[in-house]
Amino acid sequence: MPTVLLSRRVVLGPEASSVGDAALRVVPAAVRLDGSTIARVHELAAGAPFVPEAGDDVVDFGDKLLAPAFINAHTHLALGFLRGLDMRGVTRGNMVEEFYFKVERRVAPEDVRAFTRIGAYDSLLAGVGLVWEHYYAGQEVAEGLADVGLSGVVAPTLQDLSGPGMEAWEAQLEATAAIDDSSRFGGRGVFAALGPHATDTVSAELFGKALDLAEARRLPVHAHLAQSVEEYRRAKARHGATPTAWLERIGVLERSPSNVFAHCIYVDRDDLGRLARSRSASVFCPYSQLVFGFPALVGEWSRAGVPWGLATDCASSNDTMNVQRELRFVAGQRTLGTTWSQEYQGFIAGDPAAAEAAWRRRVGLCAEHEDDAAPSRLLSRVWSEPGKWHPKFRAGVIAPGALANLLVLDLEHPAMWPAHEPLQALAMADTAPAIWAMFVAGRAIGSPGAFHESILRSDEYREAHREARDRLAKLDLTV
Ligand SMILES: [Zn+2]
Known part of the structure; x- marks a missing residue:
């Protein structure tokens, strides 16, 4: 009926x-x-x-x-098992390399499915109906989503240069194809994407293999891009190019049916131009970036004409999967720059005349970011924008x-x-x-x-929670 x-x-x-x-x-x-x-x-x-x-x-x-x-455009739901840990020590440096990679080596595929389920429940309870997911053991992620009834685009993580997924990239390419082939997943709103991890953990050869599959199957490429200074430094040293320029050089920007790039912190105006000229979108994860790095200058993305969406990233750098909360940070671009402006620094240092200058700065920022703070535009970051990035469906x-x-x-x-x-x-x-x-x-x-x-x-929830709790108790979280 x-x-x-x-x-x-x-x-x-x-x-x-x-x-x-x-x-x-x-x-x-x-x-x-x-x-x-x-x-x-x-x-x-x-x-x-x-x-x-x-x-x-x-x-x-x-x-x-x-x-x-809502659509949460970049998640690693399984990493919810790290929620509530004091991350201050590991976020002084490169959190991904110094912490995640070590702990993630101990996580079994069955753990991934069990932890993904809890992240999926967390998402549904916050009104998120679709996630752009990126993680190891991608088939288990897809199963975890289907178990709970959350839809998603699953990018099984591909790595061959470094990281815990180095030995598994062939299996993860196969998992990508298997998710794409499954009508059971399709009926649940679970789709596939290619998931090269980042520009410093994936070789040009593996990017090429991912592109072949992306083109043949009309699938997006979902990757981290320029998320750390180490990644930026390595691209410069290895390729004599920025991470984004390197992706252009090896054909990713041109060949991929669509690109979804998370973070883009070390992406300058030239690189933004590269993204704007290709079928690429970027993902802003403000609360996560506040923890592991610092927030990208997202107003520049709008000005450059790069389509972008919003995401929470994972519970270990952002202890909520409620992507709606990220919207307020975007709206806050209208005022935020004032805090670190020279004008306000001058006021703090004791110059009373700078009070007026700081306010003028704030009024100027408001006008500059007015469009990005309009409700329809804000909501497009968690609705229509990420909902059109996959060639095979719309949401x-x-x-x-x-x-x-x-x-x-x-x-x-x-x-x-x-x-x-x-x-x-x-x-x-x-x-x-x-x-x-x-x-x-x-x-x-x-x-x-x-x-x-x-x-x-x-x-179903009680059983999922019991299994996740039992599996977590057996995991060693020390680094
Ligand atoms: Zn991420």
């Missing part, structure tokens, strides 16, 4: 006739599902009833908000053919009330507690009206 979701407040894209960067709209509509995707969207005139077709199973959400589920929009990943939000909940502008509230509040119902790849997650409790009390 076709399911039709009805609401007086449905978040739809700009009208077809609009031009440029038109804003999202909240309008009455009926959304017809077909398996894992949205078949049709019937926009309704205000007050007009929806006339169902014979056999329709209509679910009427009344005034509750029907919105796309993050309520539109025909898109994955049926949907949130139903209770605007009367204290976390959202009074939601004068529901989109503004979604961009700036933490609305996870107001989730009333959720659909991922067309399947209902939890029970309507008791979303969080129904998941946490389910036998």
Whole structure:
């Protein structure tokens, strides 16, 4: 029986006739599902009833908000087992090389599946319906997502120069193809991507093999790019080029059907031009970058015309998988630069005249970042933007053919009330507690009206938690 979701407040894209960067709209509509995707969207005139077709199973959400589920564009869900560790010592230097690589060698594939499940539950509870995942034992990651019912793009991590995955790149290339071939995964909204780890852990030869598969199967390349000064230094020393220029030289920017590059901290304006001219998008993970490095200057990405999305990265450098919270950091670009400006430093040093100069600086930054802080633009970073990076599916929009990943939000909940502008509230509040119902790849997650409790009390969750806890107890976390 076709399911039709009805609401007086449905978040739809700009009208077809609009031009440029038109804003999202909240309008009455009926959304017809077909398996894992949205078949049709019937926009309704205000007050007009929806006339169902014979056999329709209509679910009427009344005034509750029907919105796309969030997309977290770069995760390593399995690393959630490190949450809550004091990372200050290892983040003084290169956290990835000095800590992760050592601990990750001890993690078995079965551990990856068990820990991924917990990260997947954490994501669903925050309203995330799709993750761009990058990790070792990629097949287990895909299984973990399917176990829980979270959709995702799984990039099995490829390494051949250094890192814990060095011996497994052939198996991980095969896993990529196997995930792509699986109709079971496809029906769950689980897709594949090629996952070269980074420019200093993967050779040009292995990048080439990944590209061959990406081209043959129309899959994206999802990699870390210029995330550390060591990576930047090595590219300069080994290739006489920046990491991004090297990727251009070996054909990644030109050949790949699409590129998704996480972090891009050491990517200068010339390199941003390279990304903007190719089918590349970058991913900003502000709260993670605050821990392992420092936040990239994301306003420059916008100015250069590089498409970009938002992500949490992993729970070991960002102890939440709630990608909605990252939006506030982006909005904060309107003021943040003032803090470290010469003008404000002058004021702190005792120059009272600098107070006015600091405020002028702040007013200027506000104007400069106005577009990136608009609610529709902010939400596009966790909806439509990362939802269009995979050649084989679309997500993050309520539109025909898109994955049926949907949130139903209770605007009367204290976390959202009074939601004068529901989109503004979604961009700036933490609305996870107001989730009333959720659909991922067309399947209902939890029970309507008791979303969080129904998941946490389910036998599936309890069993997943027990297994993860038992496996964690056997892992040695010392380095
Ligand atoms: Zn990462």
